[in-house]
Amino acid sequence: MRNVLAVALMGFFVTAPAFAAPSSPSQKTALAELLKRSEATHSDAMVIWQDGHEIGHYYKGGKAPGPIELMSVTKSVVALGIAQLVADGKIKSFDQPVADFYPEWLQGQKATITLRMLMNHTSGMQNFPRTDVEVYPAPDAIQLALAAEIVSKPGTNPNYNNKAVNLLAGIIEKASGKPMDTFFSEGLFKPMGIHPGPWERDKTGHPYAMSGLPLTAEDLGKLGQLILDKGQWQGKQLLPAAMVDELLKPQHDDEMGLLWWRDPAYQHFDYAPASMDRLRKSGVSEGTIAKLQKGLQGTHFDDGASAREGVVKALGPDGKTILKDELVSRGIGPYALFKMTTGPAVSFSGNGDGGQYVVVVPSAKIVAVRQIDAGSDDEQPDEGFPDFGQRVMDVAGPSAKSLGLK
Numbered sequence: 001m002r003n004v005l006a007v008a009l010m011g012f013f014v015t016a017p018a019f020a021a022p023s024s025p026s027q028k029t030a031l032a033e034l035l036k037r038s039e040a041t042h043s044d045a046m047v048i049w050q051d052g053h054e055i056g057h058y059y060k061g062g063k064a065p066g067p068i069e070l071m072s073v074t075k076s077v078v079a080l081g082i083a084q085l086v087a088d089g090k091i092k093s094f095d096q097p098v099a100d101f102y103p104e105w106l107q108g109q110k111a112t113i114t115l116r117m118l119m120n121h122t123s124g125m126q127n128f129p130r131t132d133v134e135v136y137p138a139p140d141a142i143q144l145a146l147a148a149e150i151v152s153k154p155g156t157n158p159n160y161n162n163k164a165v166n167l168l169a170g171i172i173e174k175a176s177g178k179p180m181d182t183f184f185s186e187g188l189f190k191p192m193g194i195h196p197g198p199w200e201r202d203k204t205g206h207p208y209a210m211s212g213l214p215l216t217a218e219d220l221g222k223l224g225q226l227i228l229d230k231g232q233w234q235g236k237q238l239l240p241a242a243m244v245d246e247l248l249k250p251q252h253d254d255e256m257g258l259l260w261w262r263d264p265a266y267q268h269f270d271y272a273p274a275s276m277d278r279l280r281k282s283g284v285s286e287g288t289i290a291k292l293q294k295g296l297q298g299t300h301f302d303d304g305a306s307a308r309e310g311v312v313k314a315l316g317p318d319g320k321t322i323l324k325d326e327l328v329s330r331g332i333g334p335y336a337l338f339k340m341t342t343g344p345a346v347s348f349s350g351n352g353d354g355g356q357y358v359v360v361v362p363s364a365k366i367v368a369v370r371q372i373d374a375g376s377d378d379e380q381p382d383e384g385f386p387d388f389g390q391r392v393m394d395v396a397g398p399s400a401k402s403l404g405l406k
Helices: 025-040 073-087 108-112 115-119 141-146 167-176 180-186 217-228 241-248 275-281 286-296 304-315 319-330 388-396
Strands: 004-006 045-050 053-059 261-264 267-271 338-342 345-352 356-361 366-371
Touching (some): 025 045, 045 217, 073 115, 073 180, 073 217, 073 241, 073 356, 167 180, 217 241, 217 356, 217 366, 286 304, 286 319, 345 388, 356 388, 366 388
Antiparallel strands (some): 004 053, 045 053, 045 366, 267 338, 345 356, 356 366
8 A cells, every 4th residue: 555644633642623733834834744753764654743632644645553662762651650659658659769769778779779760761770772681691680680780879870770760560550559561551641541562571470671562653642642741641631730740851962861751952962072982991892993083074953863873874884783782782872982062851752772752842742753673674775764852843833942851
């Protein structure tokens, strides 16, 4: 069946008069470009809502797909569960020590690690960036995390850590008395009419907190709307607004909340020659370093997607593989090669491998979702949609970019 681009004006979440699509010429053009780009990047689903009403969608094959695995957007959903348990008093606060749930941590530096540190990636726990190295081969992801060594002082060194996040699945089960997937299905998801697919589990049966939750685009959009409306859903306050605010406020830098990202109005990337010293200390080959020095010398990029593409181009025909094997495997992302200048945060988002996104733009009352069912295949160069958030902001309009978030 031919792929279909569609703009629908019927409310997806509420029954009300149709909401008008963006009226300015630039916003209309931006919406049309968002739909075209959704098709060009082989998206399975892209839906955008404004003020609770759908203003556009693209579905591969013209039909909305079933639940698609969210990858790391799962983390942002798990954060909502932690917030609910804090609100219900089953977790004392985001700053409660993990050792309260796992007494084996009542000694040494592990005794100082809190839930907040798991959620803002400052736990200091040893971690391999690639989940296929340790996490997926391990029979029990929670025990793997509990046994991890501490490699930096907890609370001081931000380092994206899938292994640490998986501990939240065990904490939710201990606090609620239910496995994490059951806790969500019988709890937050039920009043919202959210019907997930089977949550991926480790061999012991624990659902992963780092990834593994399949949702439809519509259901993921509902959770985005919950964030936009400060925990309220169709007139009911499912989460206290203060809990949502806590998830979204900046942590160790302005771009990170608690498993939610704070997206800036702009990002500028200028090559930083001093970054090569870090590569050498981390064991990156001199051949790779030479390619980067030559290809990035004097470069400037106006967004993260362009900066990443610049790094891949500098590395040559096998740039994507080299980036993954020599840099990312050592915990060095492409942005570490640049001096980054950012504007104020203007939206919130969850994002995952392959190009899974939920984006919330409060000033424009916009929620947008993009999904691709990549399965176990590696992301192809034309599938990732790294500029999805920027395209959504273009639909929101220039005024939305000038209204920074607190």
